[in-house]
Amino acid sequence: MAEKRKKNSDRRxxxxxxxxxxxxxxxxxxxxxxxxxxxxxxxxxxxxxxxRYLQTADKQDNYARASRKDVRDAxxxxxxxxxxxxxxxAYNRGQILYRLAEVLEGRRDExxxxxxxxxxxxxxxxxxxxxxxxVSYAGWTDKVHALLGTxxxxxxxxxxxxxxxxVGVVACVAPDRPALLGLVGAICPIIAxxxxxxxxxxxxxxxxxxxxxxxxxxxxxxGGVVNxxxxxxxxxxxxxxxxxxxxxxxxxxIDGEAAKQLELLATENxxxxxxxxxxxxxxxxxxECTSLTWLSSFLExxxxxxxxxx
Amino acid sequence: xxxxxxxxxxxxQSTHQRRRGERxxxxxxxxxxxPAPERPDHVRLRDRYGLFINGRWVSPESGKFFKTINPATExxxxxxxxxxxxxxxxxVAAARQxxxxxxxxxxxxxxxxxxxxxxxxxxxxARELAVVESMDGGKPIKESRDFxxxxxxxxxxxxxxxxxxxxxxxxxRAVRPLGVAGQIIPWNxxxxxxxxxxxxxxxxxxxxxxxxxxxxxxxxxxxxxIIREAELPPGVVNIVTGAGATGAALVNHPDVDKxxxxxxxxxxxxxxxxxxxxxxxxxMELGGKAANIVFAxxxxxQAVEGIINGIxxxxxxxxxxxxxxxxxxxxxxxLVAKLRDRMATLRVGxxxxxxxxxxxxxxxxxxxRIEQLVQVGEDEGAERYTAPCPLPEKGFFFSPTIFTGVxxxxxxxxxxxxxxxxxxxTFRTESEAVERANNTFYGLSAGIWSNKGARLFKLATQLEAxxxxxxxYNKFDPSSAFGGYKESGFGREGGRHGLLxxxxxx
Numbered sequence: 086m087a088e089k090r091k092k093n094s095d096r097r098x099x100x101x102x103x104x105x106x107x108x109x110x111x112x113x114x115x116x117x118x119x120x121x122x123x124x125x126x127x128x129x130x131x132x133x134x135x136x137r138y139l140q141t142a143d144k145q146d147n148y149a150r151a152s153r154k155d156v157r158d159a160x161x162x163x164x165x166x167x168x169x170x171x172x173x174x175a176y177n178r179g180q181i182l183y184r185l186a187e188v189l190e191g192r193r194d195e196x197x198x199x200x201x202x203x204x205x206x207x208x209x210x211x212x213x214x215x216x217x218x219x220v221s222y223a224g225w226t227d228k229v230h231a232l233l234g235t236x237x238x239x240x241x242x243x244x245x246x247x248x249x250x251x252v253g254v255v256a257c258v259a260p261d262r263p264a265l266l267g268l269v270g271a272i273c274p275i276i277a278x279x280x281x282x283x284x285x286x287x288x289x290x291x292x293x294x295x296x297x298x299x300x301x302x303x304x305x306x307x308g309g310v311v312n313x314x315x316x317x318x319x320x321x322x323x324x325x326x327x328x329x330x331x332x333x334x335x336x337x338x339i340d341g342e343a344a345k346q347l348e349l350l351a352t353e354n355x356x357x358x359x360x361x362x363x364x365x366x367x368x369x370x371x372x373e374c375t376s377l378t379w380l381s382s383f384l385e386x387x388x389x390x391x392x393x394x395x
Numbered sequence: 396x397x398x399x400x401x402x403x404x405x406x407x408q409s410t411h412q413r414r415r416g417e418r419x420x421x422x423x424x425x426x427x428x429x430p431a432p433e434r435p436d437h438v439r440l441r442d443r444y445g446l447f448i449n450g451r452w453v454s455p456e457s458g459k460f461f462k463t464i465n466p467a468t469e470x471x472x473x474x475x476x477x478x479x480x481x482x483x484x485x486x487v488a489a490a491r492q493x494x495x496x497x498x499x500x501x502x503x504x505x506x507x508x509x510x511x512x513x514x515x516x517x518x519x520x521a522r523e524l525a526v527v528e529s530m531d532g533g534k535p536i537k538e539s540r541d542f543x544x545x546x547x548x549x550x551x552x553x554x555x556x557x558x559x560x561x562x563x564x565x566x567x568r569a570v571r572p573l574g575v576a577g578q579i580i581p582w583n584x585x586x587x588x589x590x591x592x593x594x595x596x597x598x599x600x601x602x603x604x605x606x607x608x609x610x611x612x613x614x615x616x617x618x619x620x621i622i623r624e625a626e627l628p629p630g631v632v633n634i635v636t637g638a639g640a641t642g643a644a645l646v647n648h649p650d651v652d653k654x655x656x657x658x659x660x661x662x663x664x665x666x667x668x669x670x671x672x673x674x675x676x677x678x679m680e681l682g683g684k685a686a687n688i689v690f691a692x693x694x695x696x697q698a699v700e701g702i703i704n705g706i707x708x709x710x711x712x713x714x715x716x717x718x719x720x721x722x723x724x725x726x727x728x729x730l731v732a733k734l735r736d737r738m739a740t741l742r743v744g745x746x747x748x749x750x751x752x753x754x755x756x757x758x759x760x761x762x763x764r765i766e767q768l769v770q771v772g773e774d775e776g777a778e779r780y781t782a783p784c785p786l787p788e789k790g791f792f793f794s795p796t797i798f799t800g801v802x803x804x805x806x807x808x809x810x811x812x813x814x815x816x817x818x819x820x821t822f823r824t825e826s827e828a829v830e831r832a833n834n835t836f837y838g839l840s841a842g843i844w845s846n847k848g849a850r851l852f853k854l855a856t857q858l859e860a861x862x863x864x865x866x867x868y869n870k871f872d873p874s875s876a877f878g879g880y881k882e883s884g885f886g887r888e889g890g891r892h893g894l895l896x897x898x899x900x901x
């Protein structure tokens with residue numbers, strides 16, 4: 086695939102290694118159509134409002150380099166989609182996540198090709214684990230209440246109960262590797278319970294995140310529930326951490342001074358910050374990565390008191 | 396427009412509770428319906444079904460078959476194998492083998508993925524399943540289409556998701572499957588009851604032998620087809636059709652680790668007796684005589700809908716049917732008048748007609764039992780009102796009926812009729828309502844209708860019933876436990892609690 090693309094390429098991109106000569110095209114051959122990889126915001130594929138772009142490491146594709154304004158647009162879309170998403174029944178959200186797994190299975194070859202091009206070591210295993218991850222979270226949507234909700238035997242004539250509710254809009258900085266499994270593994274615990282999110286994709290393989298975006302767009306996940314940005318982590322993470330519409334921040338593999346700066350910015354509106362350092366192979370530990378604690382990071386608990394008497 | 400607004404004059408005073416001059420909508424005979432039958436031409440049924448054992452269709456050892464009929468036409472639909480002790484033996488052996496060699500060793504998520512496949516296939520074949528359910532059992536197509544089949548899929552879907560999360564269900568304890576579960580299900584919700592039984596059993600890692608009811612085996616056999624198409628390992632689900640003797644063979648089989656039974660309290664007691672001392676686990680979901688309690692402050696029109704649904708849903712063949720209406724004395728006459736008006740709009744007839752509210756009684760035997768208990772009700776002095784619905788000439792049908800002036804001592808207030816027959820009793824105080832509601836051997840469900848939240852929650856804690864519906868009735872969800880107190884059985888199905896009967900908590 087890579088071979089063919091190169092051969093048929095007739096464009097020179099700024100920033101690419103300068104190529105003196107281009108292979109002469111086969112006069113009776115067919116020229117492949119190249120795709121413009123765009124951001125996924127509010128269910129639509131959009132170029133960065135900044136007009137900037139970056140090139141994939143394999144130099145096969147250009148992709149949009151999101152700006153601060155794109156972050157804001159994405160949060161706006163996530164905010165707009167959140168009540169509707171949370172308002173669906175847990176069963177329906179479960180079916181939609183399962184549908185995502187079905188769609189991913191259908192795009193298995195495309196995902197493997199993209200991951201391979203993006204430098205994944207075992208793309209097939211990663212895609213399989215990713216699909217299974219979505220299936221596992223499909224089963225979580227309607228079960229967190231049974232495990233985190235309580236009836237409270239209060240002293241007095243009241244019927245009390247505490248129930249989990251989504252925190253709202255979450256901003257997530259996904260891990261670089263595994264580019265797909267890490268992304269889906271980070272997205273699922275956030276959206277399963279009714280949150281919506283803005284996620285900044287792997288810098289090492291942003292294209293696969295956009296193949297995922299196409300899977301999301303053709304699954305039943307409503308537009309705006311998952312918004313995927315590509316671009317520079319150093320540039321964008323702070324805007325995600327600062328945004329007042331964001332209620333929780335989910336940071337992967339960010340450490341040291343950078344982590345401290347983001348956590349400081351998060352204090353502005355008391356964001357809940359989850360920050361984990363996880364080596365790539367740890368994402369294959371399904372038990373750990375589908376843990377209830379991963380879901381509860383993005384939940385509030387609401388306690389209700391109701392009188393019980395005449 | 397055919398609906399008339401009428402003012403009651405002396406000529407309509409037969410409905411004696413109605414206040415003079417009160418206006419109401421008269422639906423009587425004025426509202427004509429064109430037939431709207433669901434066409435069964437897309438349904439592919441075989442003439443004869445064998446037993447589903449070890450992933451294959453096999454003939455019964457005895458060579459005997461019986462007919463399953465359409466209770467709305469009394470015509471045979473298909474021939475069904477009569478499973479004998481030897482067949483049960485084969486099925487249990489297949490289930491044991493599948494348990495030991497595959498199912499208990501499979502990664503939990505993979506197990507769940509098989510169950511998801513079943514859920515999806517049920518959704519894909521929803522219409523076919525709904526039509527067959529209505530043909531074989533007599534329930535209205537609008538119920539099989541909008542309730543039975545979607546809820547069946549939901550149960551598989553819900554339980555599939557537990558497969559890889561069982562360690563959360565009982566925190567701090569390790570869990571493991573039981574082994575082989577024997578499951579016996581009733582004829583009132585044939586496919587749904589199969590789902591309630593099979594879905595949690597499989598998700599928890601057990602294999603099963605299921606015996607459907609004698610009069611309604613077809614959808615369970617279609618489910619066997621689905622299970623085959625979903626490529627479940629052979630022997631994980633086995634379906635052995637037959638009557639009481641087949642069920643008894645399953646109950647008495649020494650290599651079955653657990654019996655799950657849904658059916659009458661009488662048979663439940665027999666099974667509990669048979670299993671006494673064996674150490675086998677069991678769950679029992681048995682009969683009911685639910686109180687549906689209406690307070691004077693209730694939203695009456697909503698209550699009327701809930702009462703109608705509570706007793707006439709599925710021809711009243713519902714273990715949790717609200718068959719005892721307890722009405723606060725002051726609103727008795729008004730409520731009964733409203734109920735009669737509403738009953739006059741119910742359409743009894745062809746289960747496959749999309750307008751039908753009340754379909755066919757499941758069997759001649761059940762129809763006779765209903766007729767007999769209704770006769771006892773009249774003989775004991777309660778006042779009978781039967782809605783003036785025309786009934787089809789063929790098939791087993793019974794018009795919706797209510798009894799007023801029922802005393803606690805009457806048979807129709809104590810015994811489960813399992814038909815479209817409501818007994819109305821009254822109460823004066825809240826504590827009397829609770830006392831009357833609890834004055835039964837049963838304890839499956841209850842309904843409360845009141846505008847006062849504080850009262851709803853108080854009564855909910857005082858009623859001896861496994862399910863309490865407040866200002867609603869007959870609500871079911873895979874995420875919610877269902878099951879009885881007292882002689883309505885033990886164990887729960889649905890929700891986190893529904894897993895426990897299929898697990899050993901170590």
